[in-house]
Amino acid sequence: MKVEAIKGWSDLISAWVTTLGLIGGGCFGLVEYASKNRSEEIKTALTFLDRYDQAPYLEAHEHVFDVWYSTAFIDRLQVEAGKGSNGDVRAFLLRSVEEGKLEADINRLIEFYDGLSACTCGGACDADTVMRLFRQHAADLNGNAFPYIAEQRKRSRDRLIGSGLHSIAISHNEKELKAACPQK
Numbered sequence: 001m002k003v004e005a006i007k008g009w010s011d012l013i014s015a016w017v018t019t020l021g022l023i024g025g026g027c028f029g030l031v032e033y034a035s036k037n038r039s040e041e042i043k044t045a046l047t048f049l050d051r052y053d054q055a056p057y058l059e060a061h062e063h064v065f066d067v068w069y070s071t072a073f074i075d076r077l078q079v080e081a082g083k084g085s086n087g088d089v090r091a092f093l094l095r096s097v098e099e100g101k102l103e104a105d106i107n108r109l110i111e112f113y114d115g116l117s118a119c120t121c122g123g124a125c126d127a128d129t130v131m132r133l134f135r136q137h138a139a140d141l142n143g144n145a146f147p148y149i150a151e152q153r154k155r156s157r158d159r160l161i162g163s164g165l166h167s168i169a170i171s172h173n174e175k176e177l178k179a180a181c182p183q184k
Contacts, residue, residue: 041129042126044124044126045125045126048115048116049133059105060105060106060108063105067096076092077089094147096144097148103148106148110162110165114161114162114164114165116130116164120181128174131168131177138169142162142166146162149161
């Protein structure tokens with residue numbers, strides 16, 4: 001082979017190796033970026049956990065669930081449920097909010113969960129982490145407070161009150177949670 005032919009092949013092989021290296025490096029960079037991005041989303045979700053475990057949210061959670069997990073409440077709820085009328089259960093749950101003076105604390109928790117949902121929908125919080133850390137508490141709150149939330153929506157004519165809480169509560173996995181996000 002002539003020197004010119006060898007140089008031509010060498011340039012061609014060099015170009016291909018460089019191109020493959022750039023593609024491989026780009027793929028590696030994207031994987032690292034995605035990993036770092038998820039790490040940041042998890043950290044942000046964990047900051048919500050820190051907030052939830054401190055005043056005023058911790059006190060709100062404790063007050064609401066102390067009332068709802070009391071034996072008297074559970075016994076009365078079972079009696080109302082035994083009557084077979086959803087209206088009776090709804091009225092009982094609304095009375096329990098009023099009698100237990102739970103309005104401010106429930107509103108505070110709704111605000112928290114709506115913010116957490118917005119964080120997740122905006123991509124700043126990791127949906128899987130949110131589901132693992134917050135779903136059960138959200139489901140418990142949503143289950144007992146839903147008649148109160150519905151009343152708040154009706155009074156204020158704002159159908160979005162508690163929508164973040166509700167989406168976290170009823171979702172079974174992170175895909176369902178993300179699917180519940182408002183479309184842009």
